[in-house]
Amino acid sequence: MNQGQSKVDIMTETKTHIYKCLKCGKDIEMDINTTKKVICRYCGYRILEKRRPKTKKRVEAR
């Protein structure tokens, strides 16, 4: 079973969304490819606010 290379293709697009639990206020990162229902993994609350995905925002530090 040795074929020399074990090549793992990880080029599949991962769509991750950030949700914020409205109960405990934690940010939950969800992979929508594997997750169908959105539930807080900390407290189990089901109402989560969808946030924007990670964007590179330039903030000037003074």
Ligand SMILES: [Zn+2]
């Ligand atoms: Zn929660």
